[in-house]
Structures are given as structure tokens and as C-alpha cells.
Amino acid sequence: MEKISVFGAGSWGTALSYVLAQNGHDVLLWTHRAEQAEEINQHTNNRYLKNIKLPENLKATSDLKAAVNHSATFVIAVPTKAVREVCSAIKDELDKKALFVHVSKGIEPDSLKRISEMIREEVPPQLFEDVVVLSGPSHAEEVVLEQPTTVTAASENTASAEKVQDLFMNHYFRVYTNTDVIGVEIGGALKNIIALAVGITDGLGYGDNAKAALMTRGLAEIARLGVKMGATPLTFSGLTGVGDLIVTCTSPHSRNWRAGNMLGKGKTIDQVLEEMGMVVEGIRTTKAAHQLSEAYDVPMPITDALYAVLFEGVSTKDAVELLMGRMKKNEMEDLINLL
Template identity: 85%
Template sequence: MEKVSVFGAGSWGTALSYVLAQNNHNLLLWTHRQEQADEINQHTNKRYLKDTQLPENLKATSDLSEAVEHGDIYVLAVPTKAIREVCQDIKKSLNRKILFVHVSKGIEPDSLKRISEMIREEIPEQWIEDVVVLSGPSHAEEVVQEHPTTVTAACANTEAANRIQDLFMNHYFRVYTNTDVIGVEIGGALKNIIALAVGITDGLGYGDNAKAAIMTRGLAEIARLGVKMGATPLTFSGLTGVGDLIVTCTSVHSRNWRAGNMLGKGKSLDEVLEEMGMVVEGIRTTKAAYQLSKAYDVPMPITSALYAVLFDNVSTDDAVEKLMGRMKKNEMEDLINLL
């Protein structure tokens, strides 16, 4: 049995806490809202997982120092934009080495840092045992229904990845390991961009042909950037590449698909964000990926088109027309360049 602190009580943090509690670990879930902690301690979190009865051994607190003191493993399940702030608060009372696990999917705009890099920048090296990425095709709503789910624990240190594999693995939650941290983080973050784009095409009333095209070509540009950044090409054909892309582009549970769908139906970005009421990671990641494409000189036409829609007030119809009117290319040459 491990002592684990989970930071962030949104849908995914709560779902992973559900898994950990069922695995009989000594778990404490932190939220910054006392009323949410009180509700979780009564075994529900209705805002995020409205129909779920939480295990009795899933305990919550709004006292950050209590959560910092509790665990030997920290699971960071806060949005990308909150990673630095939470890490800065954690380190104020940290006094021992901790194995960090992050489960968010994003890139920081402007700095262009991956989440594992952000954690290492904010937490002193003397207190980090290692940083593991847990990622894959996994909707929280299905995990708490105990539907079969597979994810990947990625770390250059295989012992750390194996420890997280053992921490989460059970009869419905299967965990693989991988050493390609860059590929896993890039695949997990950028698939949200493609899901936004697919949602837009669905909102515009286009059919399966358009969806298949966006997903396939989207995976190609994710892989192009990832490989240029040092990732292993094969990672993008695995759970955190094509697997996560499929589930995020095709599921009603996907916030990014829903946001894109509303944009395609003519709603403004502000209207979409107000209606969603939850973080849509793909919007912020689109800006970061657009900046990365320029920094690494990697062509990313779908990302560029989505950036124009989100930040340059280009209409969705005009963005699609521009995508379809690009110069001719040879598909096999494009794919061979990844190898």
C-alpha cells in the first residue's frame, strides 16, 4: 500500500482517486474549495461526476499542507495553467523526495514547456525522486463506471514507471510503460487541438470523410512536431498517439470536441467557454503548438487553421477552404520523413 496525495479534484483527478482508493492505497485528494472537500467526504462529486458514488476510503482535504505532508507519491491533476502555481505552493512545505506523477495534457504558451519540464523548474531537484507522465485514451466518466481502460506511464527511469504501473493497475485499469516522455506528452497535448478541429467540422455539418481526414492528417502533424522535438515515431501509433486521438475526437465526453462543435455551429469563443464551464485544454494548447511549429519550422496546417479561428477571428468556413486549397503533396513522402 502506497501513501498518495492527488492534487486537483476535477473529473480526472477524482476518477484516478477512485482507482487508487479501490486499489486500497492510503489516499488523500486535495481541492482548493472546502465545500468540494466536504462533498467528496460524503462520497460524491456531482459537478464533475454527477452519477458516481465514491469509495468510502477516498478522503479529501482543502488544506494543501496536509496533502503535502500525507503522500510519498504526488499525482498532479490540475489544469496546465495551474501547474506552476500548485508546484510553487507545494514546495513551500516540502521536506523529502517525492515521486511526481502528472496526468494533465497541455503545453505552456510562450515558454513552450511540457508539463514535466514545468514541474522540474518549480520543484527543487533535491525533492524530486522522478517525474512520471500518466496518459492515454481515458475518459473519467468511463473509468468510474469501471469500463476497461488502458493508459501509459512514461518515464526515462523504468523503475519509476513500473512503480506507477503497479500503483494504478487493476482489473479494469490497465497500465503500460514507456520511456518516451516527449512523445507521450506531445501526443497527449496536441490531440486536443485535433479534437477541436474535428468538432468544428462536425458542427459545420460535414460528415465522416472530413472527420477521418482531419484525424489522419492531424496525427501526421503531431508526429512531425514530436519527432523534431526528440520523440520516438512509434509512440504516436500507440495509446498516447492514435489511441488518445481516437477517443478525444469521437466521444461525447470530450470537452475539446464539444467546444469545437459549438464553434462550428457559429458560437463565439467566449460563448463556448461560458457554456462549457470547465477547462478546455486544447484552446490554450493551440497557441503553444502554433508557436512550437514556428520555433521548430514544422508545417502544421490544421493547427495553423485552428489558431486563425481561435485568435485571428477567421471564420470556420474560410479556415476549412484554406486547408483544402493548399498545394499538392505526396502522402508517402510525408510519412517516410517521420522514420
């Protein structure tokens, strides 16, 4: 048994706390809302995971200092936009080295930093043991039902990845390891963009042909950018690449797909966000990916089309027509360039 602190009591943070508690670990789940901590201590978190009874040994707190002092293993499960703020607050209470495990999927606009880079910037080296990325095709709603789920723990330090593998792995939650942190983070973040696009085409009433095209060509542009940034090409054929892309583009559990679906049906972005009531990471990531494509001079037509819809007022139908009307291209060029 190990002591573990989880920061962020949304659906994913709660689901991972569920897994860790079931594995016999002493888990303290932090939320900034005292009323939510009280509810979790009564073994439910109904806003995010309806009708799920949480393990009795899963405890929650709204006291950040208590969460920091509880352990030296921190699972960061907050939205991308809150990573810096939460890590900075953790740092101010920290007096020992800690292992940071991040499970969020996004890129910071303007700085264009991946989440592991953001954590390293906010936490000084003397308080920092390592950072591990836990990512893959995983809906919280299915994890807490103990349905088979497989993810990847990635770190440049294999021993750190294997430690996280040991903490989380059980009969329904299988964890692989990987050393390609860049590829795992890029795949996890950018698949949300493609899920938004797929949701839009579904909302417009297009069929499986359009969905298959977006997913396939979307994976090509994710890999194109990732490899240019230093990722290993094969990572995008794995769980955090095509695996995460499939689950996010094809499931009603996916916030990004649901948001895109509403956009395709004619709702404005403000209406979508109000109705969702939860963070839609793909919206913010679209801006960052658009900036990355320019910074690395990598063509990303699907990302560009979605950026035009979200930030430039282009209609969803016009964006689809622009994609379909692009210049002729040889499909194998992308595959050859990745080798």
C-alpha cells in the same frame, strides 16, 4: 498499500483517486475549494462526475499542507495553466523527496515547456525523486463506471514508470510503460487541437470523410513536430498517439470535441467557455503548438487553421476552405520523413 496525494479534484483527478482507493491505497485528494472537499468526503463530486458514489476510503481536503504531508507520491491533476502555481505551493510545504505523477495534457504558451519540464523547474532537485507521465485514451466518466481503460506510464527511469504501473493497474484499468516522455506528452497535448478541429467540422455538418481526414492528417502533424522535438516515431502509433486521438475526436465526453462542435455551430469562443464551465485545454495548447511549429520550422496546417479561428477571427468555414485549397502534396513524404 501506499499513501498517495492527488492534487486537483476535477473529473480526472477524482477518477484516478477512485482507481487508487479501490486498489486499497490511502488516498487524500486536494482541492482548493473547502465545500468541494466536504462533498467528496460525503462520497460524491457531482459537478464533475454526476451520480457516482465514491469509495468510502477516499478522503479529501482543502488544506494543501495536509495533502503534502500525507505522502511522498503526488499525482498532479490540475489544468496546465495551474501546474506551476500548485507545484510551487507544494514545494514550499515539502521537506522530503517526492515522486511526481502528472496526468494533465498541455503545453505552456510562450515558454513552450512540456508539463514534466514545468514541474522540474518549480521543484528543486533535493525535493524531487522523479516525474512520471500517465496518459492515454481515458475518459473519467468511463473509468468510474469501471469500463476497460488502457493508459501508459512514461518516464526516462523504467523503475519509476513501473512503480506507477503497479499503483494504478487493476482488472479494468490497464497500464503499460514507456520511456519516451517527449512523445507521450506531445501526443497527449496536441490531440486536443485535432479534437477541436473535428468538433468544428461536426458542428458545420460535415460528415465522416472530413473527420477521418482531420484525424489522419492531424496525427501526421503531431508526429512531425514530436519527432523534431526528439520523440520516438512509434510512440504516435500507440495509446498516447493514435489511441488518445481516436477517443478525444469521437466521443461526446471530450470537452475539446464539444467546444469545437459549438464553435462550428456559430458560437463565439467566449460563449463556448461560459457554457462549458470547465477548462478546454486544446484552446491554450493551440497557441503553444502554433508557436512550436514556428520555433521548430515544422508545417502544421491544421493547427494553423485552428489558431486563425481562435485568435485571429477567421470564420470556421473559411478555415476549412483554406485547408482544402492548400498546394498538392505526396502523402508518403510525411511517413518517409519520420523514419
